[in-house]
Amino acid sequence: MENPVILDEQLNNSTPKIARRRKLIPVWMKIFVWLFMVMGVFVLIGFIFGLLKMRFEMALYGITANEPFSSWGILLMLLFLVKGIVAFALWAEHDWAVDLGIFDAVIGILICLFVMIGYPALFAPDAKFQFRFELVFLIPYLIKLLKMRLPWHETKV
Numbered sequence: 001m002e003n004p005v006i007l008d009e010q011l012n013n014s015t016p017k018i019a020r021r022r023k024l025i026p027v028w029m030k031i032f033v034w035l036f037m038v039m040g041v042f043v044l045i046g047f048i049f050g051l052l053k054m055r056f057e058m059a060l061y062g063i064t065a066n067e068p069f070s071s072w073g074i075l076l077m078l079l080f081l082v083k084g085i086v087a088f089a090l091w092a093e094h095d096w097a098v099d100l101g102i103f104d105a106v107i108g109i110l111i112c113l114f115v116m117i118g119y120p121a122l123f124a125p126d127a128k129f130q131f132r133f134e135l136v137f138l139i140p141y142l143i144k145l146l147k148m149r150l151p152w153h154e155t156k157v
Contacts, residue, residue, distance in 0.1 A: 029090075063115065097152070102145045102149070105138055109139065
């Protein structure tokens with residue numbers, strides 16, 4: 001004879017289903033997650049190039065650098081490193097992944113706006129306005145992360 005407690009649980013579906021946080025991430029974000037995990041590895045390669053005094057070209061948000069240990073190079077390596085950490089944390093379903101992703105998105109948007117508006121206004125008044133295409137992805141990324149925040153924290157791994 002079967003145990004009535006087990007039978008009741010099966011009939012009532014009273015056992016909670018454990019969902020994966022990864023299922024909250026849409027396909028377009030998963031593509032970027034993988035892209036930035038790879039880019040995070042390239043930061044290590046750039047660091048090694050810098051130690052060997054070799055050139056390593058990097059660009060993000062309208063900022064470019066050829067030297068890993070220049071001020072712009074260090075900033076870019078840090079940005080790519082943060083993006084790599086966020087990407088890995090999202091894929092690994094860490095509790096803090098969405099919060100760090102929101103921070104990353106806000107920083108990215110602020111840097112894009114500065115490169116588009118602030119830098120030309122302050123340092124290059126003759127420069128033409130250039131829209132940063134990254135905003136097309138950063139803004140929906142931020143919105144999606146803000147919407148995912150509560151379900152992410154409610155979902156147990």
